[in-house]
Amino acid sequence: MQVAMIGLGAIGTGMARNLAKAGYLTQVWNRTNSKAQALANELNIQVAASIDKIAAQADIILICVSADNDVLEIINALLTSIKPNTIVIDSSTVSSDTAKIAAQQLATKQVNFLDAPVSGGVEGAKNGTLAMMVGGKQDILTQVTPILEAMCARIIYMGSTGSGQGTKAVNQIMAAGINQAVTEALAFAQAEGLPLDKVINVVSGGAAGNWFLSHRGLSMTQDHYEPGFKLALHHKDLKICQTMAEKNSAGLPLVELTINDYEQLISEGFGAEDISALYRLKHRPKA
Numbered sequence: 001m002q003v004a005m006i007g008l009g010a011i012g013t014g015m016a017r018n019l020a021k022a023g024y025l026t027q028v029w030n031r032t033n034s035k036a037q038a039l040a041n042e043l044n045i046q047v048a049a050s051i052d053k054i055a056a057q058a059d060i061i062l063i064c065v066s067a068d069n070d071v072l073e074i075i076n077a078l079l080t081s082i083k084p085n086t087i088v089i090d091s092s093t094v095s096s097d098t099a100k101i102a103a104q105q106l107a108t109k110q111v112n113f114l115d116a117p118v119s120g121g122v123e124g125a126k127n128g129t130l131a132m133m134v135g136g137k138q139d140i141l142t143q144v145t146p147i148l149e150a151m152c153a154r155i156i157y158m159g160s161t162g163s164g165q166g167t168k169a170v171n172q173i174m175a176a177g178i179n180q181a182v183t184e185a186l187a188f189a190q191a192e193g194l195p196l197d198k199v200i201n202v203v204s205g206g207a208a209g210n211w212f213l214s215h216r217g218l219s220m221t222q223d224h225y226e227p228g229f230k231l232a233l234h235h236k237d238l239k240i241c242q243t244m245a246e247k248n249s250a251g252l253p254l255v256e257l258t259i260n261d262y263e264q265l266i267s268e269g270f271g272a273e274d275i276s277a278l279y280r281l282k283h284r285p286k287a
Contacts, residue, residue: 002026003147004048004058006074007092008035010227011118012064014125015091015151019062020045022150029054051077055086060144063090067236068098075102084110087144091132093117093172093233095240096162099135103161112140115161117168118152121228123215129153133171135163169244172237175229176258178212179278186221187282196221216276225273225280232271235262 001024005016008030019025020043027046030036040047048054054061055078063074071092078088088106090099090113099115106113114136124130131154134141138157148155158167185208189199200217203209219225238255245252261281262271270277 001060002058003060003062004028004054005062005064006030006051006054007064007070008032008039009064009066010122011091011125013039014122014127015062015064015118015130017043017126018128018151019147022147024147024150027054027058052081054078055080055082059083059086060147061086061088063088063092065092066233067092068094068240071098071102075105078111079105079109082106082109082111085112087112087114087140089114089116089144089148091116091118093168093237093240094165095244096135096165096169099162099165103136112137113161114140114144115164116148117164119168119171123228124153125151132156133158133164133167135159135161135165135167166244169237169241172234173241173252173255175212175234175275176238177254178210179275180254180258180261182210182213182217183220183276183279183282186217186279190221190283212276216274219274220276220279223280225270225277227272227274229275230271231262231273231275231277232266234275235259235266235271238262 003024004027005025006029008028016025016028025045027048028036028040029048029051036047051074065071071090071094088111103113114134116132116134118130118132120130128151130152132148132152134157141157145155158164189196204214238259241255242252261278265277
């Protein structure tokens, strides 16, 4: 069985390594060929010459790229030579509408599609502990579950095509709220003159404890913002959530606040930092 990975960003690279470790991955492709070649050399697998070559050879194709247009561009490239009964699994974070378009296009070639975004950041991708939320046909998910388990600690079937991306939107909205709450609370603790390491330690063990506080609390209060999840990417995701909400009349005031905050940070050159860089705004002296 030929399994290919398209897209070798921070998340895709971690996923690829775990697929290779489990003995599944046979080839990779990335827009920056040097990155694909370096990883292929490390993992002793092939670099595909092009996307259409992957389409002609692979039985299962995983995609992990940054944006809706990237996904649709890859789908269009696959359509030229993809084989019937191939399974395409997209772990990018895009809109539900994009997932549905991709599924419809692939269906014209008798190809199955799963929208399967993930949560867990760089750490989860590296450690094989991602949470995956899946839309599409459940029987197709059952076929590929053993492969997905090489990368994920939790795989949940959410429903028809687009449901995975809808669930990821929920995740990204919650992440925005958690980021706002944690950065604001720690900025308050700093203003109060409290020992921040002790605050983080004790609060993490109580009702307000959460992953973000435990894993990003100390680093942000020391002004270290090495990305686990880039701020600019979360901004992109929240814009997707905003567009989806406009269609279903849901109100997202917290998302709007976070988008505005992120846009300020991006304008100041902090878009490539972790989303915890929101702390930069929260602990600035008031004008």
